[in-house]
Amino acid sequence: MATKPEDKALGSDADWDAALGVLTRTLKNRGVHFEYDHGGGAFYGPKLDFKLIDAIGRKWQGPTVQLDFNLPERFDLEYVGEDNEKHRPVMLHRVLVGSMERFVGGLIEHYAGAFPLWLAPEHIRVLPISNHLRGPAEKLQKELMESGVRATVRERETLGYRIRDAEMSKIPYMAVIGKEEEKNGTVALRKRGLANKQEVMTNREVVERLKEEIERRSLP
Secondary structure (H helix, E strand, O other): OEOOOOOOOOOOHHHHHHHHHHHHHHHHHOOOOOOOEOOOOEOOEOEEEEEEEOOOOOEEEEEEEEEEOHHHHHOOOOEEOOOOOEEOOOEEEEEOOOOHHHHHHHHHHHHOOOOOHHHOOOOEEEEEOOHHHHHHHHHHHHHHHHOOOOEEEOOOOOHHHHHHHHHHOOOOEEEEEOHHHHHHOEEEEEEOOOOOOEEEEEHHHHHHHHHHHHHHOOOO
């Protein structure tokens, strides 16, 4: 909770006290723990300042909410209420993420590149064990992309190299297609972090699973 700065603040002490009281009661009523940043408010009103903590404990500027009684007064803003009388509005200043670059940088550091599925730039990488299986791999890729799943196919290099590369790139899922999978119309699905475990699934099952997980937007 950032309070009135010592100098260059607009408005009366009464307006500042009223604004600070509204924000304080709101936080307490919702059971939110907060600390005071004395003198850290904007020149026009107090603000709620949310700090984001990154993977190594540093604090970054996050969302802010500011309650402003002063600028509506300076701009002579009015509205007609239910009583047909003119009233002075209160202005809310709200910033959800601040600098987009800073916010995304914080996400990258927080997850160390291992994004949850819905946030990952690449959801799944399809790996045919040889070039002649590129057809089934591209078919799965097409079905995934038509359902809004970000999928790529990679068939160069050895299978072991491609699996290691996907693991190093922290791709959430890999779908391996071999001769047995081609014959049965299935794929071997591998999840990031579970290198020794894979599930044999049909294309439709893979698509539905990833769609459901993406829509759920769960966090690890």
